[in-house]
Amino acid sequence: MKMLGRLKDIFEAFLDIMYPIKCCCCGEITRNGSIICADCFKNLEYINQDKRCKACGREKSSCHCGMYVWRFCELVSVFRYEGYAKRIMLRFKINGKRRSADFFAKEMALCIQSEYKDYSFDEICYVPISRTSYNKRGFNQSKLIAEKLSKIFDIRLNSSLKIKHKRLPQHKSKSREERLINSQYKYVCNSTLTGKTILLIDDISTTGATLDDCTRALLFAGADKVCCATAMITSYDKDKKKIKKEK
Numbered sequence: 001m002k003m004l005g006r007l008k009d010i011f012e013a014f015l016d017i018m019y020p021i022k023c024c025c026c027g028e029i030t031r032n033g034s035i036i037c038a039d040c041f042k043n044l045e046y047i048n049q050d051k052r053c054k055a056c057g058r059e060k061s062s063c064h065c066g067m068y069v070w071r072f073c074e075l076v077s078v079f080r081y082e083g084y085a086k087r088i089m090l091r092f093k094i095n096g097k098r099r100s101a102d103f104f105a106k107e108m109a110l111c112i113q114s115e116y117k118d119y120s121f122d123e124i125c126y127v128p129i130s131r132t133s134y135n136k137r138g139f140n141q142s143k144l145i146a147e148k149l150s151k152i153f154d155i156r157l158n159s160s161l162k163i164k165h166k167r168l169p170q171h172k173s174k175s176r177e178e179r180l181i182n183s184q185y186k187y188v189c190n191s192t193l194t195g196k197t198i199l200l201i202d203d204i205s206t207t208g209a210t211l212d213d214c215t216r217a218l219l220f221a222g223a224d225k226v227c228c229a230t231a232m233i234t235s236y237d238k239d240k241k242k243i244k245k246e247k
């Protein structure tokens with residue numbers, strides 16, 4: 001057994017020499033095999049969870065969600081979408097550095113563990129992306145993170161949340177009126193989630209509207225409660241500009 005462990009150590013050392021681990025933020029080789037170098041790590045833009053607005057996930061000083069009523073119970077987010085943390089996300093999404101999914105999943109797991117102590121999740125869902133984005137990127141970043149969280153927590157991953165396609169059948173057990181109301185929205189979930197508590201994962205929360213729409217689909221499918229977790233959240237000012245631009 002000791003011999004086997006030794007062989008494994010040698011093999012891992014060999015892998016480190018052949019394929020040294022590079023920092024998911026600056027791209028420099030990290031010394032201790034960690035996924036992020038010490039310099040980048042100490043500069044990360046963490047959200048202070050003690051000051052979190054439970055509704056929108058932002059620190060209370062920058063929360064403006066008083067007028068909204070979200071369908072999800074809570075939102076927890078690890079980083080502000082700026083500086084070093086933003087650079088990791090961009091390298092992940094644009095340059096396809098999939099190892100960053102490990103980094104985000106680990107950080108999110110710590111946050112979920114401490115902030116969602118009072119919930120017991122039955123399944124993990126994630127926000128789907130459009131076919132165009134998928135073809136461009138080759139992966140859904142939220143799904144990669146959700147898969148890792150599913151392994152960390154040993155909670156079943158449910159992939160039934162989809163962007164609605166006109167031909168996609170709606171939940172059959174619902175009345176015509178309910179189906180009609182549902183048809184105004186972008187996301188649909190065809191699995192039956194009766195009574196379940198769902199952990200919904202996304203990479204970045206901007207206005208919160210996507211998470212809210214996905215939550216609506218999950219509740220429509222019978223879920224009892226939905227709590228959201230994202231790797232990052234944008235500042236409110238940026239949201240305002242974005243909403244203006246969309247208009």
Ligand SMILES: [Zn+2]
Pocket residue numbers: 023024025026027028036037038039040041
């Ligand atoms: Zn670095």
Ligand SMILES: [Zn+2]
Pocket residue numbers: 053054055056057058063064065066
């Ligand atoms: Zn808020």
